[in-house]
Amino acid sequence: MRIAGKLGGAVVSLSMVVVLGFFLFRVIPGDPVVSWTRGRPTTPEMQAALRAEWGLDKPLPQQFLDYLGKLLRGDMGTSFTYSRPVLDVISERVGPTLLLVGTSTLIAVLLGLWLGIRGAWRRDSRFDRVSTGVALTLWSTPTFWLGMLLMMATGDLFPSRGMRDTDTAPGFFSQAVDVAHHLVLPSVTLIAVVYAQYQMVMRSSLLEELHASYLTTARAKGLRDDLVRRRHAVPNALLPVLTLVFLHLGLVVAGAITTETVFTWPGLGLLFYEALTGPDYALLQGLMVVTAGAVVVMNVFADLLYRVLDPRVRAA
Amino acid sequence: MSVVWDRRRTAWAAGWRAFAAQRSGVAGLALLGLAVLVAVLMPLLTGADALNVARVVAPAWEPPGSGHLLGTDHTGRSVALLVLNGTAVSLLVGLTAAGLSVAIGTLIGVTAGHFGGWWGALLMRVTDFFLVIPALVLAIALSSVLPRGMGTIILAIALTSWPSTARVVRAQTLAVEARPFVERARALGGGHLHVTGKHVLPAVLPLVLVNTTLTVAYAIVAESTLAFLGLGDPTRLSWGSMLHQAQLQGAVSKEAWWFLLPPGLGIIAVVLAFTLVGRALETVINPRLRG
Numbered sequence: 001m002r003i004a005g006k007l008g009g010a011v012v013s014l015s016m017v018v019v020l021g022f023f024l025f026r027v028i029p030g031d032p033v034v035s036w037t038r039g040r041p042t043t044p045e046m047q048a049a050l051r052a053e054w055g056l057d058k059p060l061p062q063q064f065l066d067y068l069g070k071l072l073r074g075d076m077g078t079s080f081t082y083s084r085p086v087l088d089v090i091s092e093r094v095g096p097t098l099l100l101v102g103t104s105t106l107i108a109v110l111l112g113l114w115l116g117i118r119g120a121w122r123r124d125s126r127f128d129r130v131s132t133g134v135a136l137t138l139w140s141t142p143t144f145w146l147g148m149l150l151m152m153a154t155g156d157l158f159p160s161r162g163m164r165d166t167d168t169a170p171g172f173f174s175q176a177v178d179v180a181h182h183l184v185l186p187s188v189t190l191i192a193v194v195y196a197q198y199q200m201v202m203r204s205s206l207l208e209e210l211h212a213s214y215l216t217t218a219r220a221k222g223l224r225d226d227l228v229r230r231r232h233a234v235p236n237a238l239l240p241v242l243t244l245v246f247l248h249l250g251l252v253v254a255g256a257i258t259t260e261t262v263f264t265w266p267g268l269g270l271l272f273y274e275a276l277t278g279p280d281y282a283l284l285q286g287l288m289v290v291t292a293g294a295v296v297v298m299n300v301f302a303d304l305l306y307r308v309l310d311p312r313v314r315a316a
Numbered sequence: 317m318s319v320v321w322d323r324r325r326t327a328w329a330a331g332w333r334a335f336a337a338q339r340s341g342v343a344g345l346a347l348l349g350l351a352v353l354v355a356v357l358m359p360l361l362t363g364a365d366a367l368n369v370a371r372v373v374a375p376a377w378e379p380p381g382s383g384h385l386l387g388t389d390h391t392g393r394s395v396a397l398l399v400l401n402g403t404a405v406s407l408l409v410g411l412t413a414a415g416l417s418v419a420i421g422t423l424i425g426v427t428a429g430h431f432g433g434w435w436g437a438l439l440m441r442v443t444d445f446f447l448v449i450p451a452l453v454l455a456i457a458l459s460s461v462l463p464r465g466m467g468t469i470i471l472a473i474a475l476t477s478w479p480s481t482a483r484v485v486r487a488q489t490l491a492v493e494a495r496p497f498v499e500r501a502r503a504l505g506g507g508h509l510h511v512t513g514k515h516v517l518p519a520v521l522p523l524v525l526v527n528t529t530l531t532v533a534y535a536i537v538a539e540s541t542l543a544f545l546g547l548g549d550p551t552r553l554s555w556g557s558m559l560h561q562a563q564l565q566g567a568v569s570k571e572a573w574w575f576l577l578p579p580g581l582g583i584i585a586v587v588l589a590f591t592l593v594g595r596a597l598e599t600v601i602n603p604r605l606r607g
Contacts, residue, residue, distance in 0.1 A: 142537055152571060257452065
C-alpha cells in the first residue's frame with residue numbers, strides 16, 4: 001500500500017517535471033520564437049513558419065496537450081544545431097555520462113564514507129580535523145576551476161580532451177585502456193568536489209550514534225573497538241546516509257555539467273553546454289526533462305531500497 | 317514586554333559568546349569582514365581607466381612580477397585589480413540571492429507548518445519535488461530563457477535553492493507550535509498573524525540565520541558556475557566572468573596560472589568563510605554538535 005503511494009508520488013513528480021519543462025521554455029519566454037531564434041538572422045516569414053510548425057499560433061492549453069502527446073510518443077522536437085530529433089541526440093550521450101558519473105560517484109561514496117567513519121570514531125583527532133578541513137575546502141571549490149587547474153598542473157601526463165584518441169588500436173583491451181586514461185582527470189575532478197558531502201553526512205550520522213546505549217552494551221560484552229564500530233555503530237549510522245546519497249544526486253549532475261564542459265567529455269553535460277551556446281532551446285528542454293526525470297526515478301529506487309534495508313521504516 | 321526583550325537579548329548574548337568560543341567561526345567572520353571591505357573600497361580606489369580594455373597599454377598575458385603584481389590578462393589589464401574589483405559582484409549576487417531564497421523558504425516553511433492540513437501537505441509536496449530536482453539544471457534553464465543580467469542570475473539562484481530552508485523551517489515551526497506558550501497565545505485569542513509573527517518567527521530566526529550563511533556559500537559558487545557557462549551578465553566583472561574569459565581565451569593551454577588561480581582562490585576563500593560561520597552558528601543552536 002505504502003509502496004503504491006510512493007509510486008503514485010513518483011508519477012506526480014514526473015508529471016511536474018513535464019509541466020515545468022513546458023512552463024520554462026514555452027510560457028516564461030513570452031514569444032518563444034523570438035528567444036529561440038536569438039542570434040540568428042530570421043525574416044518575419046520564417047518566424048511565422050516556425051510559429052506554425054511549433055503550433056505556437058494555437059491557444060496555450062492546446063499547445064500543452066500537443067506537447068504532452070508528442071512527449072508520450074517520445075517526440076521532444078528537433079534540435080537546431082544537430083537538425084535531428086532531440087531524443088536521438090540525447091540518447092547518444094547517455095553512455096559517456098553514465099561511465100563518468102557512475103565511476104566517480106562510486107569512488108566518492110566509498111572515500112567519503114571511509115573518511116567520515118574514521119573522523120567520527122576518533123573525533124577531534126588530528127586526522128579528523130585535517131580531513132574535515134580538506135573536505136570543506138574542496139566543497140567550496142567550483143568544479144570547473146578545479147578541473148582547469150588539474151589540467152594545467154598535470155600537463156601532458158593525462159589526455160584532457162574527449163574520451164578516446166582516434167589513432168588507438170581497434171582491439172577491446174587497448175580501447176578500454178584509452179578510455180580509462182581519458183577518464184582519469186574528469187573523474188578525479190568530480191570525486192574531489194562531490195566526496196565531501198558524503199564524508200560530512202557520514203561523520204555527523206555516526207557522531208549521533210556514538211552515545212547510544214547499545215554501543216555501551218557491545219563494549220560491555222567485551223567486543224574489540226573496531227568490531228563495535230564495524231558491526232554495531234556503522235550499520236546503524238549508514239542508513240540515513242544512504243537516502244542522502246541519492247538526494248544529493250542533483251549536485252553530482254551539476255558537477256558533471258561543468259566537468260564535461262572543461263574536459264570536452266562527450267556526455268550529457270557537454271551537450272548542455274552546447275545547447276546553451278546555440279542557444280538550442282528544444283535540446284535544452286529535452287535535457288532538462290530527461291535529467292530531472294532521471295533524478296526523480298533514482299530517488300524512488302532509493303526509497304524502495306531503504307524500505308528493504310531498514311526494518312524500522314518497513315514497520316512504521 | 318520588556319521582560320521578553322531582556323530575555324531575548326540575554327539569549328543572543330549567550331549565543332554570541334558560544335560563537336566566539338569557536339576559532340574557525342571567528343576566522344570565517346574576520347575573512348568576511350575583509351571581503352566586504354574590499355568589495356566596498358576597491359571600486360572607489362580603482363581609476364576609471366585601469367579596467368578599460370581600450371585604455372590599457374600593458375602587454376597581454378604578462379606573468380607576475382613585471383610591473384604587475386599578478387600579471388595581466390588577455391587584454392593587458394592587471395589581474396590583481398580585476399580580482400579585487402570582482403569581489404563586489406560575487407558578494408552582491410551571493411547575498412541578495414541567498415536573502416531572497418531564504419525569505420521564500422521561510423515563508424513557505426512557516427505557512428506549511430502553521431496551517432498544516434492539505435495546504436501544508438501540498439506545499440511540502442512541492443518542496444520535496446524541488447529538493448530532488450537538480451537545482452543547477454533549473455537555474456540554467458531559467459537564466460537561458462530570461463534576458464541576460466545580474467537580476468536574472470539572482471532570480472535563477474533564489475528560485476531554485478529555497479527548498480532546504482523551507483524544510484528545516486517547517487520542522488522547527490511544528491516543534492515550536494507544539495509548545496504550551498503557543499497554546500496559551502491561541503487561548504488568549506491570538507490570530508494566525510500574531511502566533512506566526514510574535515512566537516514562531518522569533519523562534520525559527522536562529523535557524524534561518526544559519527541557513528542564510530550556508531545558502532550564500534552555495535549562491536556564490538552557483539553564480540560563478542552560471543557565469544562560467546556563459547549565462548552571466550556580460551557587462552559586469554565577477555570572479556565567475558573572469559574564469560569564463562580564462563576558459564574562452566585558453567588560459568590553460570597558455571599556462572597562464574596567474575589568470576586562473578586568483579579568482580578561484582577568491583571564491584574558495586569567501587565560500588569557505590560563509591560555510592565556517594554557518595557551521596559555527598549551527599553548533600551554537602544545536603548543542604548536540606558540541607564536543
